[in-house]
Amino acid sequence: MGDFRYNGKMYYNPVEFAMDRIGGTWKMPILWRLKDRVMRYSELQKDIPHISQKMLTTQLRELEDDGFVVRKVYAVVPPKTEYTITERGLRAIEVVKVIRNYGLELMDEMGINDK
Amino acid sequence: MGDFRYNGKMYYNPVEFAMDRIGGTWKMPILWRLKDRVMRYSELQKDIPHISQKMLTTQLRELEDDGFVVRKVYAVVPPKTEYTITERGLRAIEVVKVIRNYGLELMDEMGINDK
DNA sequence: CGGTATCCTCAATGATACTG
DNA sequence: CAGTATCATTGAGGATACCG
Numbered sequence: 001m002g003d004f005r006y007n008g009k010m011y012y013n014p015v016e017f018a019m020d021r022i023g024g025t026w027k028m029p030i031l032w033r034l035k036d037r038v039m040r041y042s043e044l045q046k047d048i049p050h051i052s053q054k055m056l057t058t059q060l061r062e063l064e065d066d067g068f069v070v071r072k073v074y075a076v077v078p079p080k081t082e083y084t085i086t087e088r089g090l091r092a093i094e095v096v097k098v099i100r101n102y103g104l105e106l107m108d109e110m111g112i113n114d115k
Numbered sequence: 116m117g118d119f120r121y122n123g124k125m126y127y128n129p130v131e132f133a134m135d136r137i138g139g140t141w142k143m144p145i146l147w148r149l150k151d152r153v154m155r156y157s158e159l160q161k162d163i164p165h166i167s168q169k170m171l172t173t174q175l176r177e178l179e180d181d182g183f184v185v186r187k188v189y190a191v192v193p194p195k196t197e198y199t200i201t202e203r204g205l206r207a208i209e210v211v212k213v214i215r216n217y218g219l220e221l222m223d224e225m226g227i228n229d230k
Numbered sequence: 231c232g233g234t235a236t237c238c239t240c241a242a243t244g245a246t247a248c249t250g
Numbered sequence: 251c252a253g254t255a256t257c258a259t260t261g262a263g264g265a266t267a268c269c270g
Contacts (some may be wrong), residue, residue: 002229003164012164013212014158014218015143021221022136028130041232049118049127050256052264057143057233078231085171088224096130102210103129103251106136107205114117140243156252167244194250195252199265 020093021066026051026059028096034069034085035093041081068092133210136181139164142156143211144202149200150208151185183207 003012011017022028029048033039037048037102045056060083063069068089085093107113118127121211126132137143145161148154154162160171175198182222189195199209222228 004227006225008228011152013144013215014222015215016140016218017220017227018214019138023134024133029128032130046231053233054265055263058263062189073155073232076231077270079233081232091220092217095213098210098213099133100128100130102207103131103133106133107129107229110121112119112121112132114119160252168253169245170243188252191251192250194253196252215239 009014022068022092022095024059026055027063027068028099030056030059030063030066031085031089031092032096032100034083034089038084042082044083063089127178133226137207137210139174139182141170142178142183143214145171145174146183146200146204146207147211149198149204156198159198168185178204 003010003019006017006020007013009020009101011020022031025047029051033044033047041056041060044060045051045053048056060069060071064071066088067086070084070086072082072084074082118125119132119136121132124135128136129181137146141163142158144166145159146203148159148162156171156175160168163171175184175186179186181203185199185201187197187199189197194209
């Protein structure tokens, strides 16, 4: 596997590439919430603890640019924006599920229980 | 799923916890190389492109602290250190494989080929 | 309501030098 | 050989203010 470039950034393996698409602190939590329903910006913000407006916006934009979600703006007052997961996003959810299950398994193994 | 703490850091979901254990730029590449053979520090360094000495050392320490690898130091001159993957590390490899396959799939979908 | 635009901070990472 | 120690850099992310 050779090196390659995407959006001006170098990648050295497919894992790194995948994690830049759906990794980071916020992308999986966002995709997870969109997996079974369409949500508005403000709903996502209320539903995801500790996320800032800036992070929610930038992460949604990246997910949109990479084709994981679709953004639909309604021309109403006050504004209304809906985010819908795509087929590609649903495929990513399968990977998130694997990681999530693994996380739970690890936490169990390490004796961590939610407080 | 409530919040919980590990090593003094707060986590808000199992995905975040898992990614802190095996995510980041270097941990998966390291585990990947150890999956079918024991390797010395210098072998890892030669085999993983662009990793600095500092990153290799800190990431190996974290993997060791979390029980993914075992470090064995031989009291010889010059020094010799061997890193071996554990059962827990091998379980993580299964997750890495899923992510890696997904990355390859995504790259194909997005028309990215290694140069 | 759903964002932008700025400024700012700090933790992650790199570079370089040194050592048991 | 396998690291540590120190300093410099940078980019992710937070805080705040403003806007169509």
